[in-house]
Amino acid sequence: MRVVIARCSVDYDGRLTAHLPLATRLLMVKADGSVLVHSDGGSYKPLNWMAPPCAMAEVEPTEEEAAEGVRTAWQVQHAKSEDRLRVLIHEVLHDSSHDLGVDPGLVKDGVEAQLQALLAEHIQTLGDGWTLVRREYMTAIGPVDIVCKDATGSTVAVEIKRRGDIDGVEQLTRYLELLNRDSHLAPVAGIFAAQQIKPQARVLAEDRGIRCVTLDYDELKGRDDRETRLF
Template structure:
């Protein structure tokens, strides 16, 4: 990544025209070819940018730009359209290039995989006497998050979401329809488990005989501070 702090003006032409007057800004040129123009405000969003694929060329200013104090003209041309970003650099304050390498990506806390692992370890949250059969129980249309047995030995299929909506209920319904065709498993009960279940999803689940279970992620991790609660 190349990071340049420079006094510059910026002109964008394409689907619309936009102009940024002369000011000191942060210019980012990423390895994927994207170019972003940032100010010292506006949070994470750039003032203007060009997404890849695009090509950056650096040229000398013409006589008119030179008279205005322009030292370099950056032209960023989009490879798939006529969109163009022109940066007129007056003064460079800092210019650094750093090889960042391959980024492993964002690892989110509290995603469905974490909830699945914790619920498998605390299967009693489904109710006393429940036993884990396995995680990622395979079916012809995809794996069921958790398969368990209730105290009477009946099969229980659990679908886990961070936020439970109607789509999640529909997904569990399809699993249940398929699982209940297997005489070794039927009848299979359904449990829709999530940190938050939307009212419409709860109504649909109840109508289809699916039990809803709200998961307290902090409590499951053992970091819930009961003394700090108001209720």
């Protein structure tokens, strides 16, 4: 990766046009060919960028650009479109290259599969006397995350999300419609479980008779020791 801090202006020409006036910015050129332009505030996202596949060349500025103080220009051309990025560099404050090697990728803690496994292991989180029937209960339209029995022996289908939105409620609704056609399971109730549930999703779920449960991942994983907490 090449990291450059420079006073520069940036022009993008493609599906739209955009201009960044002269300022000090962070320029990143990654091994995959992507070029990103960052500021020191406002957002974690780049102000402008060119995604791969693309090619970058450092070229001499035009006479007019040189007269305005431009020392060098970066010309970035996308390989599959007419999109172009031109960076006019007036002053370089830092320029270094680093071999980062192969990245192992992001390992997420608290993804849906982990939440599903933990809730299945601690199914009585949903109620005393509840029992697990099966994880990944297969149906004709896909697997239901958890099928379990409540204390009365009634069947309950549980859909698990990290962040619960309307799409998740719709998905569970389709599962319930299908499961309730099976006389061996019906009536099947539904639980929509997530670490965070959007208000609109909660309203829709409750309107359809679906119970909403907010999951505490730390508590399920055993990190939350209630006996040693001060509050």
